[in-house]
Amino acid sequence: MAAPQHEQTARNRILNAARDLFAAHGFHQSAMAELASAAQVSVGQIYRLFKGKEDIIEAIVASDAHDREAIILSLQARLNAGEISIEQTFELLLLEMMDNPHEALYFDILAEGFRNARVGGTIADMCARLRKSLGAFACVANPALSGEALKGAEEVILACLFGLGHRSLSVPAISAQRTAKRAASMIVAALRSMD
Known part of the structure; x- marks a missing residue:
C-alpha cells in the first residue's frame, strides 16, 4: 500500500x-x-x-481540467441552491480563470497542442467537458437557448475564459475583480438578448 x-x-x-x-x-x-x-x-x-515530457504535459492538463471541473460543479451547486446569481457564477468562474500563476505555461501547452496531436486531443477533451457546463450556465441566463444559438454561446463564453485567463500580457487597466464583474454582466446581458 x-x-x-x-x-x-x-x-x-x-x-x-x-x-x-x-x-x-x-x-x-x-x-x-x-x-x-x-x-x-x-x-x-x-x-x-x-514516458516523457509529452506525458507530463498531458497529466498537467488533465489535473487542471479536473480542478476546474470541481470548481464548476461547486459553482453549479451554489447556483442551484440560490446562494449566488448567474452573474455571480460567471464572475467567480472568470476570477478563477484569471488567477493563473502559470500563465506562461499555458501558452506553451496551447502551442504544443497545435504541434502534437495527443496534447491537442487532451485539450479538446477538456474543452468539450467545459462546453457542457458553460452551456448549462448559459441556459440559466436564457432558458430559451438551444441548438446553434446555445453552441454559439458556449463558444463565446469559452473564448472569454481563455482570453481573460491570459490577460496579463495586455497590461490590464482595471483589477481582475472589476474585469470579472463587468465581463460577467456583459456575458449575461448578451445571453439574455439571444433568440
Whole structure:
C-alpha cells in the first residue's frame, strides 16, 4: 500500500515542479535533469512514472481540467441552491480563470497542442467537458437557448475564459475583480438578448 502512495507523492511533486520549470523556461528548453532536481526525484523515477515530457504535459492538463471541473460543479451547486446569481457564477468562474500563476505555461501547452496531436486531443477533451457546463450556465441566463444559438454561446463564453485567463500580457487597466464583474454582466446581458 505504501508504494502506490509513494508513487502518487512523487508524481505530484514532478507535476508541481514541471509547472514551475516549464512556466519559467519553456517546455522544450527544460531538461529532465532540471525537472528531477526541482522535484527531488531521480530522472529514472520520472521515466518510471511518465514516458516523457509529452506525458507530463498531458497529466498537467488533465489535473487542471479536473480542478476546474470541481470548481464548476461547486459553482453549479451554489447556483442551484440560490446562494449566488448567474452573474455571480460567471464572475467567480472568470476570477478563477484569471488567477493563473502559470500563465506562461499555458501558452506553451496551447502551442504544443497545435504541434502534437495527443496534447491537442487532451485539450479538446477538456474543452468539450467545459462546453457542457458553460452551456448549462448559459441556459440559466436564457432558458430559451438551444441548438446553434446555445453552441454559439458556449463558444463565446469559452473564448472569454481563455482570453481573460491570459490577460496579463495586455497590461490590464482595471483589477481582475472589476474585469470579472463587468465581463460577467456583459456575458449575461448578451445571453439574455439571444433568440
